[in-house]
Amino acid sequence: MAGLFITFEGPDGAGKTTVLSAIAEQFKTAKRTDILVTREPGGNQISEAIRNLILDPKNTQMDVRTEALLYAASRRQLIQETIRPALAANKVVLCDRFVDSSVAYQGAGRQIGEDAVFQMNQFATEGLTPDLTVYVDVPSEVGLARIKAHRANVDRLDAETLSFHKRVRAAYLRLAKQFPDRIVTVDATQPVATVIEQTMTLITNAMKQR
Ligand SMILES: Nc1ncnc2c1ncn2[C@@H]1O[C@H](COP(=O)(O)OP(=O)(O)O)[C@@H](O)[C@H]1O
Ligand SMILES: Cc1cn([C@H]2C[C@H](O)[C@@H](COP(=O)(O)OP(=O)(O)O)O2)c(=O)[nH]c1=O
Numbered sequence: 001m002a003g004l005f006i007t008f009e010g011p012d013g014a015g016k017t018t019v020l021s022a023i024a025e026q027f028k029t030a031k032r033t034d035i036l037v038t039r040e041p042g043g044n045q046i047s048e049a050i051r052n053l054i055l056d057p058k059n060t061q062m063d064v065r066t067e068a069l070l071y072a073a074s075r076r077q078l079i080q081e082t083i084r085p086a087l088a089a090n091k092v093v094l095c096d097r098f099v100d101s102s103v104a105y106q107g108a109g110r111q112i113g114e115d116a117v118f119q120m121n122q123f124a125t126e127g128l129t130p131d132l133t134v135y136v137d138v139p140s141e142v143g144l145a146r147i148k149a150h151r152a153n154v155d156r157l158d159a160e161t162l163s164f165h166k167r168v169r170a171a172y173l174r175l176a177k178q179f180p181d182r183i184v185t186v187d188a189t190q191p192v193a194t195v196i197e198q199t200m201t202l203i204t205n206a207m208k209q210r
Pocket of ligand 2: 011012013016017040041071096097098099101102103105106
């Protein structure tokens with residue numbers, strides 16, 4: 001497939017949203033019309049509706065496999081409506097979270113099993129894999145402290161225990177080891193400006209190599 005597919009991963013509070021919005025802004029200023037920025041879960045009407053269902057703090061009764069299937073359903077819709085058409089039009093797609101999030105959060109965090117969640121997602125993605133994944137890494141305590149310090153609303157997943165978040169991070173570190181050619185780690189304990197700069201360098205290098 002043409003185009004370039006770049007995903008952004010990390011535990012809550014790593015700074016992904018901050019970094020991605022700064023990068024989107026830089027591309028906008030440069031008037032780059034070949035860059036598409038999107039996010040999971042969400043990015044279109046159906047996926048945003050699924051997102052609201054998953055993240056609603058009222059839905060405490062949601063079964064863990066239901067949650068994993070909903071993420072995969074949301075992902076499928078985003079792929080079909082947005083990602084594949086953009087890649088076919090030779091665009092660079094920057095996506096906030098993808099399958100690695102499900103492997104880390106549902107597979108390890110919710111303890112469904114990383115491999116089971118990966119396999120289930122193959123049905124949704126039909127094998128679509130990022131060309132590059134920027135993994136923004138932060139210790140769980142630091143990430144959670146950032147969320148608590150800055151956010152007025154804490155969603156259902158932010159409210160999970162420290163051990164949940166530690167399992168998520170450990171899974172990300174395993175994924176980074178397992179797929180060293182795809183996943184590049186950026187240390188998010190550095191100042192925001194440094195994290196943005198290093199991420200931008202990774203993206204522009206990948207764009208040059210394509
Ligand atoms: N490198 C950083 N150092 C210190 N604070 C940061 C850094 N990156 C982000 N933050 C702050 O941490 C909070 C969470 O950042 P956010 O981008 O929402 O994280 P994420 O999307 O990964 O959950 C925000 O208030 C943001 O300003
Ligand atoms: C895409 C995806 C997200 N998530 C979780 C991670 C986040 O806690 C939440 C997304 O909420 P969001 O507010 O977008 O978090 P962030 O800014 O950290 O990306 O959903 C999963 O558990 N599984 C998934 O497959």
